[in-house]
Amino acid sequence: MSLQINEVTKKFGEFTAVNQLDLTIPEKEMFGFLGGNGAGKTTTFRMILGLLDPTEGEVTWDGRKIDYTTSSLIGYLPEERGLYPKLKVRDQIVYLARLRGMNKRDALKELEYWLDRFMVPEYIDKRVEELSKGNQQKIQLIASMIHKPELLILDEPFSGLDPVNVEILKKAVIDLRDNGTTIVFSSHRMEHVEEMCEHLCIMHKGTPVVAGKLKDIKRSFGKKNVSIKADFDLSFLDTYAGVTKVKNTMEGKILQVTGEDVAENMIRDLVPKGFVRKFELEEPSLTDIFIEKVGAVYE
Amino acid sequence: MNKFWIVLSHTYLSKLKTKSFIISTIIMMALILVLSNMSKLIDAFDGDDKQKVAIIDQTEGGFFEPYKNAAKGVNEDLSIVSAKSEAEARKLVSSDQIAGYLLIEKDDRLGFKGTYKAKQISDSAISNDLLLALTQLKSQITANELKLTDQQIAQLNTPPDFETIALQKNAKTEEDLNQARGLVYVLLFVIYFGVLMYATMIAMEVATEKTSRVMEILISSVPPVTQMFAKIMGVALLSLTQMVLFFGVGYLSIKQNLTNMDEGFFSFFGFGNMNISTIIYAIIFALLGYLLYATLAACLGSVVSKIEDVQQMISPMTMLVVIAFLIAMFGLGNPSASYITITSFIPFFTPMIMFLRVGMLNVPVWEIALSIAVMITTIVLLGILGAKIYRGGVLMYGSSKSLKSIKNALQLSKKK
Secondary structure: OOEEEEEEEEEEOOEEEEEEEEEEEOOOOEEEEEEOOOOOHHHHHHHHOOOOOOOEEEEEEOOEEOOHHHHHHEEEEOOOOOOOOOOEHHHHHHHHHHHOOOOHHHHHHHHHHHHHHOOOHHHHHOEHHHOOHHHHHHHHHHHHHOOOOOEEEEEOOOOOOOHHHHHHHHHHHHHHHHOOOEEEEEOOOHHHHHHHOOEEEEEEOOEEEEEEEHHHHHHHHOOEEEEEEEOOOOHHHHHOOOEEEEEEOOOEEEEEEOOHHHHHHHHHHHHHHOOEEEEEEEOOOHHHHHHHHHOOOOO | OHHHHHHHHHHHHHHHOOHHHHHHHHHHHHHHHHHHOHHHHHHHHHOOOOEEEEEEEOOOOOOHHHHHHHHHHHOOOEEEEEOOOHHHHHHHHHOOOOOEEEEEEEEOOOEEEEEEEEOOOOOHHHHHHHHHHHHHHHHHHHHHHHOOOHHHHHHHHOOOOOOOOOOOOOOOOHHHHHHHHHHHHHHHHHHHHHHHHHHHHHHHHHHHHHHOOOHHHHHHHOOHHHHHHHHHHHHHHHHHHHHHHHHHHHHHHHHHHOOOOOOHHHHHOOOOHHHHHHHHHHHHHHHHHHHHHHHHHHHHHHHOOOOOHHHHHHHHHHHHHHHHHHHHHHHOOOOOOHHHHHHOOOOOOHHHHHHHHHHHOOOOHHHHHHHHHHHHHHHHHHHHHHHHHHHHHOOOOOOOOHHHHHHHHHHHOOOO
């Protein structure tokens, strides 16, 4: 039941949007897609959904190509949000759910459940254009998952939401995963991917630069962060052997080092010099990996 | 197939429920009611509006009474009064008691002449009636002077017998043609407005879904071809609903007016056997024309990214419809012209021009069949091409320059 992306390449004329993407996304898991603008995430999603045909390679779900006969198993939240502005939430969701193979009664029941859960039951008879952007997003998310899909594709699901709503939606998505839905999602927010995904893939200009289990990626990245606070001058550490990056904070430094052995040597050198308030060896954050691999600063 | 019906019923019901649709339907129905009761309304406003005209007879020939009688014969609503002088008549005109006055003077060469003076001479009906009465009076007087008998006068006034007969078997008679012309004229208008209005509606519908970005969800759950044709059929159903309402109101209202007419509704419009077939052809050609233009409109609508660009994008299509309509209008006077025959086989013109020929002439069945076959082929081809453009077009955002966008859309939907 896994999603297989086999050696997929997509070209638009001369331009290669996705190059030799080869991924296996295990079932009942959340898979993170990271990448800057124009990295090929949306094109990949459109190929997974069968909206675009790959120039080379193929995408299969459960061994079958995804097409309109399987559309009731798939849910999709596009990056560009869109609903009928003039339609009431009820008509809208029921229509979209019916197109995904639900009947009217079940669709209404599910809609009421989700609106209650998102604490906006009064929206059922409102037109979409009357809702705020964040609330439209809730409705859109409901539309993509109301039919309990086996595979759910979320393109930037949490962008433009306040922290409270992010938590509510995140909880809903995690529950869905725990109930057996395979979820592929892209995000600009590294901490969301770090928090929710076991597997991930970082794309850069159409090519996957890192792919695999989050833990393995972090381990194989090798570099670690050392966070230090001390009562004496730490500037000698800027040129310390094995330090690749230095970031000064109010009371100390955060150093990127090539491995644990560097940290070990470092603390030995620090202790004789005075009182060390904090010395912490941290796993690299996904942001560190992303910046390192993609080579661009990313918000 | 199931999804086809879901999209179709959604398109139909959601459009049916919009305020703009309900309001425009009500306005149209009111307009039809007004038009079909036009004669009653005119009567109601003109009830006591008898036209009064003063006669100033300066010939001293005692023309007033005979003229009054002659005028009565021409138009009963015209009431004739006598006036002594022009000054008096002028006073009556300025106080709006009479519409105008007719000055009858002696003329050496022609016997007498008339001059009609009124505040405004825009109402030519009065002066025409006055002239007619004066002409009758004059021929009467001349006949008297020549001492002609009544029989001779009658003979003088009777025009010769003149008949036009078509030599071709079952060609339409002159009378039929005149009837047909009226019906074809009205139905051409219906086809023209129907095709234009509902095809534009399709383009708007597609463009709205695209600009509101709901399209990406739709297209991931329903195949674009299904979606496109379901939408086209949904709007077709909507148009039929509207047409049934319009014709229903028109029918009832005219029937109401004709209760004391023996012949009834159908013969009033000249709906004989021939005309029933004309109406059936009108329906066939209107539907085919709608399908053709709606498919085109759906493609064009799918490549725009902003709703404001829709009008610009479909303007070439609108031009086609207008050209077809103009050719058909010119062709009404001479439906057997060769340019009409040729254009009636060009698929984008067929709906109106072949219909014109069918309505006015006796077109061989094979020609009708051929033109319909050409149209259906075009619709199918356009449908296949359209589905491709639609599929790529709905995923495409950016500037919308017609030809380039269509090319890009085709490229996007390419298999490899």
